[in-house]
Amino acid sequence: MKWLTMNKNGGYRLGVQLEEGVLDIEAALATHSADGVPAEPMALLRSGAEGLRALADYLSELRRQGLPKLLATDEVNWAPCVPNPGKIICVGLNYRKHADESNLPYPPVPLLFSKYGNTITGEGADIRIPEGTAEVDYEVELGIVIGRTAASVDEAAALDYVHGYCAVNDVSARDWQMRTSQWMLGKTADGFCPVGPYTVTADEVGDPQNLGLRTRVNGELRQNSNTKDMIFSCAEIVSYVSRHMTLEPGDLILTGTPEGVVFGLPPESRVYLKPGDVVSVEIDKLGKLTNRFI
Incomplete structure (x- = not known):
């Protein structure tokens, strides 16, 4: 299943991307009521396999009855596909x-x-480039969305705790990041973690270690790699993190970026992001996430 988050009525609401268009679950429930169907993204994540089954059954029933009015993608008021992660854990230098x-x-x-x-x-x-940095960089990353409470899980079972995956841009201010041994300031400016457009459930993604991922800046291809190049696999990462902290539904893990970032170029060749640049990160099966820097 490929689902998304919409801004609607002052809150976050659940949408599902179907071949024909986007189904607004809240609007559908208003005319085709059903028990146990989550209409809010974090409720879906907290409901686990039971909530996903209820939603899948509801979609099947709607198809049987006739789908209600769907939205075109340009009618969607997009929000972060994982709007309120309890934790955002990132992995550096993993390709x-x-x-x-x-x-x-x-x-x-x-x-x-x-x-x-x-x-x-x-x-x-739009992502605002903060005052005081001149070295804002892009980083396409595969995001892991946790679906079950995970504490000290074995690597062999780690992917059973994954709800799904999403595309992420780990935006980084390199001058701030490298100012000290701690990377926090370079990674945590407002808007520096765009996620989306969709969360795609693990069953639809299949093997997370065979996904192409790309970055384009103003249409120019900058990154072009595959998750096969990861040093630590998704299963290794989930297991490792869970041995140091309990992971909860809705937590987000960023699994690192491949080659092709500005910071990886020789110093004389580095041209960092500037206002007006449009960055698109794209991962096989997960869709394309586009943001403009201002």
């Missing part, structure tokens, strides 16, 4: 070729840092 271009050794364990709720934004949102 071999990205480590190579940065002239850094491969880490022996996942290199973790965090973002916060103020960084979350969605498809089509």
Whole structure:
């Protein structure tokens, strides 16, 4: 299932992308009522497999009865596909070729840092370049959306705790990031974690270690890689993080970026993002997330 979050009536509401268009679940329930069907994204995530089954059954019933009016994608008031993650855990230096271009050794364990709720934004949102930085960079990343409480889970079972996946841009102010040994300031400006446009459930994605991922800046291809190049797999990451903190439904894990970022170029060749630049990150099966920098 491919679902999304919409801004509607002052809150976040659930939509489902169908072949014919986007189904507004709240609007559908108003005319085709059903028990146990979540209409809000975080409620869907907290409801686990039971909520997903209820939603899938509801979609099947609507098809049998005749689908209500659907929205075109340009009619959607897009919001972050995971609007309120309790935790945003990020993995640094997790692609071999990205480590190579940065002239850094491969880490022996996942290199973790965090973002916060103020960084979350969605498809089509403008991202303001903060005053005081001149080195804002893009980073396409596969996002893991947790669907079950996970504490000290084995690697072999780790993906059973994943609800789905989404495309993420781990926007980074490199001058702030490298000012100290802690990366926080360079990673946590407002809007520095656009996610979307969709969350795609794990069953539809299949193997997360075989997904192409790309970044384009003003239409120019900058990053073009595959999750096969990860140093630590999604299963390894979920297991590792869960051994150090309990993961909850709706938590978001960013799994690192491949080669092709501005920071990976020789210093004399680096041209960082500037106002007016449009950045699109795209991952196979997950869709394309586009934001303009202002």
